Amino acid sequence: MIYVLQRVLLGCFLYASVASANELVIATTLSSEATEHIINQWQKQPQAVKIRTLNRTSSSIERLLENPLGENIDLVLSSSPMLLQRLQSKNHLQPFNNTMETSRKLVPESIRATTVAVAISGYGILMNVSRLEERNEPMPTTWAALSQSRYQGTLLMSSPSRSDTTHLMIEDLLQQQGWREGWNTLLKIGGNLATISSRSFGVANKISNGLGDVGPVIDNYANVLLNNPSLHFIYFPTSRAAPMFTAITYDSKHPQEAGRFINFLLSPKGQQALSDSDSGKYPVYPLPPDNPQAEQQSQLFSSPSLDYPLIMQRQKLIQLMFDNAITFRLTQLQDAWKALYAAEKKLKHPLPEIRGLLTAVPVSPEQAADPDYLWQFEQKSGFRETQMMAWQQFFQHQQQQAMTQIELLK
Incomplete structure (x- = not known):
């Protein structure tokens, strides 16, 4: 038994x-x-x-x-x-x-x-062509195109703190354009965002469902949706592998x-x-x-390989900077750029000084490549919180100055 x-x-x-x-x-x-x-x-x-x-x-x-x-x-x-x-x-x-x-x-x-x-894979732009045609807007093909005022309120994007795919896209942009010019582009794009998606594949799904017109995505998230005739995907001309x-x-x-x-x-x-x-x-x-x-x-x-050691070192910096510069103040960004575009349209010429106020970031190119500075963001100390408080004050001050100058032009 x-x-x-x-x-x-x-x-x-x-x-x-x-x-x-x-x-x-x-x-x-x-x-x-x-x-x-x-x-x-x-x-x-x-x-x-x-x-x-x-x-x-x-x-x-x-x-x-x-x-x-x-x-x-x-x-x-x-x-x-x-x-x-x-x-x-x-x-x-x-x-x-x-x-x-x-x-x-x-x-x-x-x-x-x-x-x-x-x-x-490669990175590019997924767009709802039908919606762009309704608005008589051309198909954007570059990061610079996405930053144009004509796409205000139509873009979708995820955040690097929520999506490592988005993080790599942003690093691709920053490493190609340089720190200052890259953030200049990102902050202008931020002013065009309708919303920030919680996941990178959510950007593609929302565009497919007509909840946005255009967004930067990785190709495989776009390609599985291209049986929809309203959708079109184009690679960034300088996309990395x-x-x-x-x-x-x-x-x-x-x-x-x-x-x-x-x-x-x-x-x-x-x-x-x-x-x-x-x-x-x-x-x-x-x-x-x-x-x-x-x-x-x-x-x-x-295509040249990304600088992976740098990416690993400054991952936390990029995540925190994007959220403090764009995610947490999206409504403020939208309002500021809307006011700026309206002023430029009225005056019939660009306002570079005000644009400079809205596209500046409080971290220098030297700091963004300094291992000692970047290392501190990974530590459980007060450094990270101190930096974020300083950044918030910086962006608030820049925006206030920009809005004041726009008001003086009226």
């Missing part, structure tokens, strides 16, 4: 183990639409285990992995090198031997031991199956699944010249 009971208990244990082994859990910052096709293609492979995804923000994924009673996550899938860097530094990721050289080159050097690039990364978690219960899934993503079938129209990304190996995606992929491959 005891022997039979032992066999029953052992059978139950083995059944539970098998059932558990039949599921991989992937925590991802991507939308469910962006991962659905990839997973469907994986399920067609021989002996493929079931995959369940947890679609979360970067900070939520970090909390999940730090909770010993939380989900048993096997893989992380994200376009955020910042997230993978933080997880690696906290020993949440396993080493992975990636032998595909074209993939390895796309991974920031500091996380190559654990992280694999499985696809690339934005890799999609994956890594196996340190506490994965099924590291071998997780490794099989990564190898599938790097295989010809996996690369095809990642780069066809349902996923909207590009493979990590060069496409043949006759492929319709080859030209854009080549442009992304040839």
Whole structure:
């Protein structure tokens, strides 16, 4: 009797183990639409285990992995090198031997031991062409175009504190235009925003639903919606390549199956699944010249790499600066730029001094690249709060001066 009971208990244990082994859990910052096709293609492979995804923000994924009673996550899938860097530094990721050289080159050097690039994307502008035509407005093609007064009240964008994809887009802009000119562009765009979306894929969905006309997004969030004839997506002319990364978690219960899934993503079938129209990304190996995606992929491959060490160092600065300069004072920005545009229209010439007041930021280019200054934003001290209070006073003073000068022109 005891022997039979032992066999029953052992059978139950083995059944539970098998059932558990039949599921991989992937925590991802991507939308469910962006991962659905990839997973469907994986399920067609021989002996493929079931995959369940947890679609979360970067900070939520970090909390999940730090909770010993939380989900048993096997893989992380994200376009955020910042997230993978933080997880690696906290020993949440396993080493992975990636032998595909074209993939390895796309991974920031500091996380190559654990992280694999499985696809690339680019940044651009998604627009609702029907709504633009109704307003007789041209299709914007650059960051500078998005800052023009004609798009006031029509733009949508997310915040870098809510979206690492948006953070990388903003860093792309800042590293190409320079600190001062980049913020000049961002603050003018801020004055054109209708609202700030809580997630980057929310920007694409809102534009698709007619809740906004235009917004900067990563290509795969746009491409899955382009069956809507009212929508059009165009890459920024100088977009950098934005890799999609994956890594196996340190506490994965099924590291071998997780490794099989990564190898599938790097295989010809996996690369095809990642780069066809349902996923909207590009493979990590060069496409043949006759492929319709080859030209854009080549442009992304040839673009200079982002300065990832700088991005990692100043992530908190960028998040706090954007929210204090734009997110928290969006209504004030909208009012100030509306008043300025009205004054310029009446006078029939630009007002550069007032524009200068509205586009200044309280952090210098030297500070934005100073490791000692940036390090202080990561510490649990009063430095961060002191800086933010000073920034708020700075922006309030600049706006008051601008509005006073506009009033004097009437």
